[in-house]
Amino acid sequence: MAKQEIRRKANIGSSSLILIFIVLCLVTFSVLSLGNAKREDALSVRSADSVQEYYRADAQGEAFLQMADQALLKGDKDSLAPYLQSDTGTYCTDVSMDAGQALRVELNLDWEKKTYKILSWKVYHQEDYEIDQSIPVWSGAGAS
Incomplete structure (x- = not known):
């Protein structure tokens, strides 16, 4: 009878280890899913903006x-004078x-x-921007 009790204890231990492993896997996947959901939410907010x-x-x-259409109908060139491009003869505006x-x-x-x-x-991009391609490498300066 002692052998049967030992076998039961061994079976209970292995099933407990499997259950713990499954719970750890589920927790890991849920944390990864939560992080992914937060990133997707931030991306959708930026896209909507x-x-x-x-x-x-x-x-x-x-x-x-x-405004240009109304000026054409009235023949009022003066109202569009600030938008006239002198070099091309076109009317242009930039909305920031x-x-x-x-x-x-x-x-x-x-x-x-x-x-x-x-x-x-x-x-179009109004401002020219430069991509920082420098790689900060520690030169060993300041080491003892």
Whole structure:
């Protein structure tokens, strides 16, 4: 009878180890999933902010287009004088956005026919940026 008790104890121990291993695996996977969910949430918030910023700038670009259309109908060149590009003869505005970007709206106006042509409606980087490619390597200076 003593041998049966020893076998039972051995069986209970091995099943407990398997259960502990399974619980540790589940906890590990749940922590990894939680971290991934937080990163995905942060990415979706940044993406939503970026899209919202683009549509805000797009609405201002549409307002510029409407202003140009009204000036064409009235024949009022003076109202668009600040937007005139003297070198190209086009009318242009830049709407600032986040992260150093801007929406450029460039129009070619035909005052005789009272029509316009959109030459450019694009997002570009206003600020030049440089990628830091330096690698900080410890030279051993200051070591005893």
